[in-house]
Amino acid sequence: MNKKFENYFIKALHNAKIEEIKDTYRKRNGFSVHKNYQIDDMICDVFVQNQEKSVIFEITLLPISDKERIKKLQKKAQALEYDFRVVAINKPANPTIAIGWFNHALFNYLVNNPPLKIQSKAYHANYEQVKTKIKSIEISDLTALVHVEGGIYVDFQCDANEDILISETFPFEGEISLNLLDKNIKQAKLNIDDSLMY
Numbered sequence: 001m002n003k004k005f006e007n008y009f010i011k012a013l014h015n016a017k018i019e020e021i022k023d024t025y026r027k028r029n030g031f032s033v034h035k036n037y038q039i040d041d042m043i044c045d046v047f048v049q050n051q052e053k054s055v056i057f058e059i060t061l062l063p064i065s066d067k068e069r070i071k072k073l074q075k076k077a078q079a080l081e082y083d084f085r086v087v088a089i090n091k092p093a094n095p096t097i098a099i100g101w102f103n104h105a106l107f108n109y110l111v112n113n114p115p116l117k118i119q120s121k122a123y124h125a126n127y128e129q130v131k132t133k134i135k136s137i138e139i140s141d142l143t144a145l146v147h148v149e150g151g152i153y154v155d156f157q158c159d160a161n162e163d164i165l166i167s168e169t170f171p172f173e174g175e176i177s178l179n180l181l182d183k184n185i186k187q188a189k190l191n192i193d194d195s196l197m198y
Helices: 003-026 067-079 102-112
Strands: 032-039 042-049 054-061 083-089 124-140 143-157 166-179 184-192
Touching (some): 003 042, 003 124, 102 124, 102 184
Parallel strands (some): 054 083
Antiparallel strands (some): 124 143, 143 166
């Protein structure tokens, strides 16, 4: 897995668990919920409190690497007579990345921006569909850079004098820049394998 994406993915898992804890306790009467709560010189992930109890939550990734920090935070919580809970999360070995609108957006992009490798060898090309597998994604605000591999399914004529349509799948890999707000492709840099084309 791409290291930059892995860091983003772990952070997303961590934040999702924080939101889950916050939502759980907000639904319970009388609880106040605080994210990134400071105890002396340390910051814990979530602090929840009502008239009966106070609980510190610390979220960590398995295997636990910073045991000393957790022990120190636990001692501080106990000194204040707070409950202390460690929530451990597992990182999936092979996370699946899926963007529901991605194939449709890439298909539209290819129809409007036909790859030169295909167009230069075909008299007429009709793009049928695109299938992709996202290898990694880097997100920054409302844009994303996706590293992808897949296939472009095309029916084409070799020259004007032939009525025969040839169906071919062109494998590709490359990187694609996405506009996440508008759900479209800003730019695609694809390395298309046309070695099987006439």
